[in-house]
Amino acid sequence: MSEIHAETVAFVRETMLPAEAPPAREAGAVKWLRENLFSGPVNTLLTVLGLGIIWFLVSHFWDWFAHSVWSANSLSECRQIIAETWGEGARGACFAVIRERWNQYVYGFYPSDLYWRPTLVFGLLFVALAPVLFSESRSLRRLILGLTTAVTLILLVALGTPVLWLIFAAAVTIGATVIAERHPLYLLIFSALYPLLGVWLLWGGSIWGVIMVLVGFGLGWGAWLLAARVSPMLSAVAAALVAMIWWIGFAGAAASDAQNLIPLGITPVDSDQFGGFLLSITIGVAGIALSLPLGIVLALARRSDMFLVTSLAVMFIEFIRGVPLITLLFVASLLLNYFLPPGTNFDIILRVIIMVTLFAAAYMAEVIRGGLAALPKGQYEAADALGLDYWKAQRLIILPQALKISIPGIVSTFIGMFKDTTLVTFVGLYDPLKSMSDAVRASTSWKGIYWEPYIFVGVIFFLICFGMSRYSMYLERRLARDHR
DSSP states (O other): OOOGGEEEOOOOOOSSOOOOOOOOSSHHHHHHHHHHHHSSSSHHHHHHHHHHHHHHHHHHHHHHHHTTTOSOOOHHHHHHHHHHHHHHOOOOOBTTHHHHHHHHHHHTTTTTGGGGGHHHHHHHHHHHHHHHSSSSOOOHHHHHHHHHHHHHHHHHTTTTOHHHHHHHHHHHHHHHEEEEEHHHHHHHHHHHHHHHHHHHHHOOEETTTHHHHHHHHHHHHHHHHHHHOOOHHHHHHHHHHHHIIIIIIHHHHHHHHHHHHHHHHHHHOGGGGHHHHHHHHHHHHHHHHHHHHHHHHHHHHTTSSOOOHHHHHHHHHHHHTTSSSHHHHIIIIIIIGGGTTTTOOHHHHHHHHHHHHHHHHHHHHHEEEEOOOOOOOHHHHHHHHHHHOOOHIIIIHHHHHHHHHHHHHHHHHHHHHHGGGGGGGTTTOOOTTHHHHHHHHHTTTSOOOOOOHHHHHHHHHHHHHHHHHHHHHHHHHEEEETOO
16 A cells, blocks of 8 residues: 555646547447448458449449439330430430329229229328327327328319318318317227228219118127127127128118118229229238238137137138138139129129238237237236136237237238239239239330339339338337336
């Protein structure tokens, strides 16, 4: 120990030294590059290899994109403009085909004077999803509803929407924005009614069919209330039975009689006029909305203690997972009519939606079963200790945690199913990727166009799928409870 005492030291500093700037290697872009791109020999080699690949792609394709033409009436005119502007032998993309045929890629062969109907349906889709996807974030809900209102109304005006329907769209979108500020849960009523409204607007026809479907739900609810006094399980069976009897036996005749008495409807549109992203989004949204609850039921059935229920669930899941989707689509297109009564007209898009839903539900069941298996046994024991029955335990304790764990797998299944909607081209429907591009190339003006339609369709698919992926990440962050 030193024998020098503090009072004998000539000088003792009483103030802190000012902070010095960090070394150049430990700050700014240099630090980031050193830690992320050049942290070691392997990382450095991969960085150089990646830069080489990027340089190769840019050097080979930059001129093709840079010389692109966006305004022309045919492929030959595109090539003439490129030759005159950049010289003989120059190459360039002809994105003028997108400018000229965008309506086919978006709406297919839907009547041009009715473009406002699918536009309205897609706009109202965001209104229906706002209280479901953004129930906890007021700022995000306000942003989504505000943008939806502005964009939808602008597009409807540009497409020449009839005044009454324009007023209806403004009332719904602006009304939803106002209601969301005070009572956002009230918007769930519109979310429940949206599927019927969307189907009616897309396919048209009599409004009485939609009303009779709602009557079936009302009768089922009444049967549920009456049977609930006897047994909860009996009430669910009674509600489903009464609704099915009404829809199968009486709804069609009642709707026809009501239409004859009071004609109410809009111009009908056949399913063969659907195409492009209108078709893909319709099938995708319907498949996503239906496959999730069906997948939950199948996952619970596969983990059931009842032998018959488990066996049926296992056989269904393994059969669907072992058969390619295109096989199921061929079954929906060709073989399903053989099992229906003669003269039955089963819409092709509805058949495809059913098969796509069953296919996605089988994969969804396995994803959710993985989430159920990941929960510790103590969660099930805690539910039993609280005296909860099976369905209350699943609804209040088990499923919320299992679904949170399964979010990445669920969204991945949704993305895969949405991309698989392009397979409907093999059953005669006009998907945006192949069939619609072939239809555009059938014109003499655009015969020979190839990469441009695929790039356009690929970008749209990427934006939609990337949006679903980002929402998945947002939902995971919002539901995270591990370190709070």
